[in-house]
Amino acid sequence: MKIPDSLFTRRRFLGALIGGWFAALAGAVLSPLRKFIIPPYREPDEVTLPLVDYASLAAGEVKSFSWGIKPGFLRKTPDGAYLALVGVCTHLDCNVSFRPAENRFFCACHEGWYDENGRNIAGPPPKPLRRLAVAVEGENLVVRKTGLSR
Amino acid sequence: MSRIGAWFERRLGMSGIIKFLSQKEVPQHEHTVWYYTGSAVLLFLAIQIVTGIMLALYYQPTIEGANASVARIMTEIPLGWLIRSVHSWSATFMIAIVFVHMLSIAFLKSYRAPRELTWATGVVLLALSLAFGFTGYLLPWDELSLAATKVGTDLPKAIPVVGAWLTKVMRGGEDVAGDTLTRFFIVHVCVLPLSLLAVLGGHIFLIQRHGISLPLRAERKNETPRTLPFWPNFVLREAMVWLALFSGLLTIAIFFAPSLGPAADLMAPAPAGIKPEWYFLFLFQTLKLFPANILGVPGETVGVGLITVAAAWLFFLPLIDTRPAEKKGRVVTGVLAAFLVYALAMSVWSLL
Numbered sequence: 001m002k003i004p005d006s007l008f009t010r011r012r013f014l015g016a017l018i019g020g021w022f023a024a025l026a027g028a029v030l031s032p033l034r035k036f037i038i039p040p041y042r043e044p045d046e047v048t049l050p051l052v053d054y055a056s057l058a059a060g061e062v063k064s065f066s067w068g069i070k071p072g073f074l075r076k077t078p079d080g081a082y083l084a085l086v087g088v089c090t091h092l093d094c095n096v097s098f099r100p101a102e103n104r105f106f107c108a109c110h111e112g113w114y115d116e117n118g119r120n121i122a123g124p125p126p127k128p129l130r131r132l133a134v135a136v137e138g139e140n141l142v143v144r145k146t147g148l149s150r
Numbered sequence: 151m152s153r154i155g156a157w158f159e160r161r162l163g164m165s166g167i168i169k170f171l172s173q174k175e176v177p178q179h180e181h182t183v184w185y186y187t188g189s190a191v192l193l194f195l196a197i198q199i200v201t202g203i204m205l206a207l208y209y210q211p212t213i214e215g216a217n218a219s220v221a222r223i224m225t226e227i228p229l230g231w232l233i234r235s236v237h238s239w240s241a242t243f244m245i246a247i248v249f250v251h252m253l254s255i256a257f258l259k260s261y262r263a264p265r266e267l268t269w270a271t272g273v274v275l276l277a278l279s280l281a282f283g284f285t286g287y288l289l290p291w292d293e294l295s296l297a298a299t300k301v302g303t304d305l306p307k308a309i310p311v312v313g314a315w316l317t318k319v320m321r322g323g324e325d326v327a328g329d330t331l332t333r334f335f336i337v338h339v340c341v342l343p344l345s346l347l348a349v350l351g352g353h354i355f356l357i358q359r360h361g362i363s364l365p366l367r368a369e370r371k372n373e374t375p376r377t378l379p380f381w382p383n384f385v386l387r388e389a390m391v392w393l394a395l396f397s398g399l400l401t402i403a404i405f406f407a408p409s410l411g412p413a414a415d416l417m418a419p420a421p422a423g424i425k426p427e428w429y430f431l432f433l434f435q436t437l438k439l440f441p442a443n444i445l446g447v448p449g450e451t452v453g454v455g456l457i458t459v460a461a462a463w464l465f466f467l468p469l470i471d472t473r474p475a476e477k478k479g480r481v482v483t484g485v486l487a488a489f490l491v492y493a494l495a496m497s498v499w500s501l502l
Contacts, residue, residue: 037319037322038318038319038322038323039322039323039329040323041323041324042323043324064417066417069325069327069416069417070325070416070417071416071417071418071419087419089420091442091450092300092301092304092305092437092450093300093301093303093304093325093326094297094300094301094419094420095297095300095416095417095418095419095420096419096420097419097420106419107419107420108297108419108420108421108422108423108424109297109300109301109420109424110301110434110437110438111438120442123438124437124438124440124441124442124449124450125442126442126443126448126449126450127442
């Protein structure tokens with residue numbers, strides 16, 4: 001039925017109304033599912049390491065640590081400071097290894113190379129390895145996400 | 151018809167379908183051989199379902215249990231090594247025949263009207279098959295499977311807007327971890343099989359609806375080709391092919407059982423010389439060659455963009471190749487052949 005001067009029929013109006021209700025219902029059902037499928041992120045804000053384990057590092061030497069569930073690398077720079085890197089390739093997320101012979105980090109997945117400071121120098125990696133802040137606090141080395149302050 | 155048969159017929163009314171199947175004819179010509187590839191895929195699918203259910207009886211989809219449970223299947227469970235080997239090799243056979251099936255249809259241009267939707271459902275089935283391979287590869291949870299999954303789930307990140315979200319959904323968080331394994335398992339054994347069976351139902355229905363296609367030349371000559379009854383003549387010929395493939399599969403599975411690496415360690419560096427499954431080798435080699443930046447765009451974004459364009463081109467091929475018998479059709483054939491040569495060359499290169 002279409003009354004004079006109406007833009008559409010009653011059937012079309014009711015159809016659109018019911019369709020809209022169903023769309024809203026579908027949205028209401030799907031949005032909690034969308035939330036449910038991704039668990040909360042659990043990267044640590046900071047990791048505390050006993051200084052004694054890392055104090056004996058020679059200049060230029062690299063030792064690994066656990067950055068949450070990711071590998072981290074701690075390197076003593078020639079001037080005695082510490083440099084912390086997340087050991088995950090910036091190309092496609094593979095874990096890298098440190099190659100002491102070449103003094104470089106290497107990703108075996110697609111043959112990416114980083115220099116001793118984590119700068120991407122060869123192969124597909126688009127960015128340097130992610131850096132973390134390191135501070136000596138008493139008996140501990142504290143590795144933090146950069147940009148976090150206390 | 152017996153009384154029991156009549157009882158069922160009154161309730162099911164299947165006589166139309168039975169009559170259709172009993173009168174079905176398969177054309178005989180120089181390209182009839184490709185008709186066998188479709189049912190060969192079904193053979194391997196059936197083997198995958200049976201052996202997959204068997205493996206799931208012992209497999210544990212957790213970070214602590216996965217590698218050990220596969221090791222138990224390989225060493226303790228009677229004939230467990232054989233069931234796993236058949237599952238692994240049958241996957242390879244299935245993907246290989248899916249490719250042959252698709253290429254034969256592409257080169258014979260059987261996707262032309264009115265079979266565009268049959269082709270489109272086929273492309274979806276190819277994507278589902280590759281997704282089966284990708285998710286199944288992680289389940290043994292060894293070093294190789296971890297690295298392959300990290301790479302494969304990181305790739306979508308390069309897609310603008312939805313990419314990062316997609317990666318999180320696939321991984322169950324920011325990183326590949328225990329949740330990823332559990333989710334890949336449930337996708338591999340529940341989500342993908344249900345999807346595959348639904349799309350496969352549509353695919354097979356469409357094939358019956360339109361009848362099997364003829365090569366362009368036979369169709370243009372407008373002559374009715376020689377035919378063979380589907381039942382029993384063609385089915386018996388198919389059964390011979392199935393038997394040959396099955397015995398080939400078993401022989402290879404017995405002599406070349408897949409290995410199982412040490413359990414994946416989230417902290418360990420990716421093992422040297424890693425490679426994905428053979429059907430992803432050309433992508434792997436391409437990603438290796440892409441520089442970090444191409445004209446200011448990240449290499450992965452260009453790579454993922456090209457993959458998306460290629461997939462869309464394949465899906466819409468029947469709408470693109472609308473004049474298969476003319477010059478346009480020859481150009482499409484050329485592009486297909488070039489892509490095939492590229493994929494083969496890249497795969498061989500990645501193995502050198």
